[in-house]
Amino acid sequence: MKIRLQRVQHMPKQLEPGVLYVAEHFGAAAHLCACGCGAKIRTPLGPVDWSLKETKRGPTLYPSIGNWQQACRSHYWIRAGEIIWAEKWTLEEIAAGRAREQQRARAYYDNPETDRKGLGQRLWQWLREFFGLS
Numbered sequence: 047m048k049i050r051l052q053r054v055q056h057m058p059k060q061l062e063p064g065v066l067y068v069a070e071h072f073g074a075a076a077h078l079c080a081c082g083c084g085a086k087i088r089t090p091l092g093p094v095d096w097s098l099k100e101t102k103r104g105p106t107l108y109p110s111i112g113n114w115q116q117a118c119r120s121h122y123w124i125r126a127g128e129i130i131w132a133e134k135w136t137l138e139e140i141a142a143g144r145a146r147e148q149q150r151a152r153a154y155y156d157n158p159e160t161d162r163k164g165l166g167q168r169l170w171q172w173l174r175e176f177f178g179l180s
């Protein structure tokens with residue numbers, strides 16, 4: 047199964063299946079759950095969220111997308127424009143995933159060295175260079 051990248055100024059209300067929408071300016075990305083259940087999956091982009099790379103074959107999102115808050119509990123990777131199915135989350139994995147997210151956020155925001163504005167600007171600059179906007 048394929049997914050393609052579409053850059054938008056604002057997130058559209060209606061999402062098409064098989065499209066990863068990215069509103070770079072807002073650090074936001076969204077797509078419809080790859081299982082077809084119709085759930086809108088939001089994956090914010092940033093140092094404590096997901097990272098996006100564009101390859102020749104399509105977008106890569108890191109880390110994986112675990113929709114444990116959805117009824118389907120789908121878990122998959124988006125790699126080079128492909129949906130790669132992973133194991134469904136077990137209850138333990140859901141708990142571990144939540145703990146990991148909290149740890150990542152805490153490590154980032156608790157670090158007195160972290161200059162949030164500077165980091166944001168560097169990241170933005172990097173994105174601009176990456177997408178050839180500079």
Ligand SMILES: [Zn+2]
Pocket residue numbers: 079080081082083084085113116118119120
């Ligand atoms: Zn689903």
